[in-house]
Amino acid sequence: MIRNRWVLLLLRVIVGGVFIWAGALKIADPLGFAQSIKNYQVIPHSLAFLIAVVLPWVEVLSGAFLIIGFFRRSSALLISLLLAGFIGLVALALARGIDTSCGCFGSLSRRADFSLILTDAVLLAFALCIFFARPSRQSH
Amino acid sequence: MDSRKTAREILLILILSSVLGAAVNFPLVRRFAAGEFRQGFVDPREYAGIRFITLAETEDLFARRMQGAEGLLFVDSRRPDDFAAGHIPGALNVPLERAQHPGKKETGPDGSGMLDFPGAQTLVIYCEGGDCQTSISLAKIIHDRGYQDIRIFTGGWAEWRTAGLPEEKLQ
Numbered sequence: 001m002i003r004n005r006w007v008l009l010l011l012r013v014i015v016g017g018v019f020i021w022a023g024a025l026k027i028a029d030p031l032g033f034a035q036s037i038k039n040y041q042v043i044p045h046s047l048a049f050l051i052a053v054v055l056p057w058v059e060v061l062s063g064a065f066l067i068i069g070f071f072r073r074s075s076a077l078l079i080s081l082l083l084a085g086f087i088g089l090v091a092l093a094l095a096r097g098i099d100t101s102c103g104c105f106g107s108l109s110r111r112a113d114f115s116l117i118l119t120d121a122v123l124l125a126f127a128l129c130i131f132f133a134r135p136s137r138q139s140h
Numbered sequence: 141m142d143s144r145k146t147a148r149e150i151l152l153i154l155i156l157s158s159v160l161g162a163a164v165n166f167p168l169v170r171r172f173a174a175g176e177f178r179q180g181f182v183d184p185r186e187y188a189g190i191r192f193i194t195l196a197e198t199e200d201l202f203a204r205r206m207q208g209a210e211g212l213l214f215v216d217s218r219r220p221d222d223f224a225a226g227h228i229p230g231a232l233n234v235p236l237e238r239a240q241h242p243g244k245k246e247t248g249p250d251g252s253g254m255l256d257f258p259g260a261q262t263l264v265i266y267c268e269g270g271d272c273q274t275s276i277s278l279a280k281i282i283h284d285r286g287y288q289d290i291r292i293f294t295g296g297w298a299e300w301r302t303a304g305l306p307e308e309k310l311q
Contacts, residue, residue: 031181034177035273035276038180038181039273039274039277041270041272045178054161057157058154058157061160062153071149071153073146074150074153
């Protein structure tokens, strides 16, 4: 378990920053994101729209909270759950042979492939480190 | 107690996100509730040149093309192997992945790319059908390149084939 508070802060900035960036790009184009969700061919039309409206804000808020340290563990857990969901979705798309852009960074999205699963897995590991961490108190 | 606190905080983030999302996208949510975007997430105000067509309309356009109508082009957005296995006769294969990330081989010696369709005014784009979305994504890309009459055949290849309409295969 990581106890060094500076290492933890770095992990929080990395994970939180990625989520704020990803969320902000999606907020700018909700219909494009809804389209990306539909591309995975597992989520019904109306639900895809609902997710496209709400999920980017979940990403931005949890990312921001993670960085500023407000609701730190809850944000880390929520981000971990989201990442696990993203990994499952991309794995399913790959297994079904669906060729699609990931939709993760709006118009800057890349292809949903195995390297994306690896990236998400690294972020998931970081988020779980933050969730389980018990930062050491500064000694006097 | 700690897990309850975590669950409460997560719920709070979700509620806050829902409120913010609904507030910021209120006009869009209203349009969705009124029945817009049911066939695809394409905003007609942004993509005025894109519209969705049925099998009957597609058949009609196909018949016109077979009779020699000019300026009409069918575009298949599926993967090359799916295209090779069967497609609408005369269709051009433009896989979405290559349109999104064109390589050197997609650009001709005169600088023209795979998204240039000389002489074509009306493009009919289709993919597999059912829940497939590549035709919509490709239509948006082509629209952004200036084409103003793009029809998306939502039934796609599955509906065309089920209807027993003509098909072509690559050797």
